Amino acid sequence: MKVSELKDELLDYWVAKANDVADVHVIDSHCLIDHVRWEPSVDWSQGGPIIEKEGINLNHSLEPGSEHCTAYMRSGRHRQKGLTPLIAAMRCYVDSKFGEEVID
Numbered sequence: 001m002k003v004s005e006l007k008d009e010l011l012d013y014w015v016a017k018a019n020d021v022a023d024v025h026v027i028d029s030h031c032l033i034d035h036v037r038w039e040p041s042v043d044w045s046q047g048g049p050i051i052e053k054e055g056i057n058l059n060h061s062l063e064p065g066s067e068h069c070t071a072y073m074r075s076g077r078h079r080q081k082g083l084t085p086l087i088a089a090m091r092c093y094v095d096s097k098f099g100e101e102v103i104d
Contacts, residue, residue: 001104003095004080007087011041015050015090018097040090047086054096056089 006014012031016024016038024033031038040047050056055074071092072079078096082088094102 002101003091003098004100006091006094006102008041011087011090011094012038014094014098014102015040015047018094019050041086042084044086047090050093051089054093056092058085058089060085 001010003014009026009029009031013024013026016031016033021033024031024038026032038046040050051058051071056071057074059070059072061068061070068083069085069088070079070081071085071088073092073096078092080088080091080095082091
């Protein structure tokens, strides 16, 4: 699956995998780590520290019809878009760890 298409619990799952979390599960449309919801693509308290630690930069686009946010690593090598800053940043983070595609 293309990282640019990841969203919701699948995006959160791959963010956990990028963080080397082995015991991560998707149950009833929720990503769980040790029975606790893991939602870095919507929760700034979880996604924000990843953005800061990884040095992910965020831009907002005013281009009509586009995904409004772009995230990119300091190196400029990895760039992803999303409807929100967190979605774009978490896609960028997964891309930086696994490349542009992940295994379904």
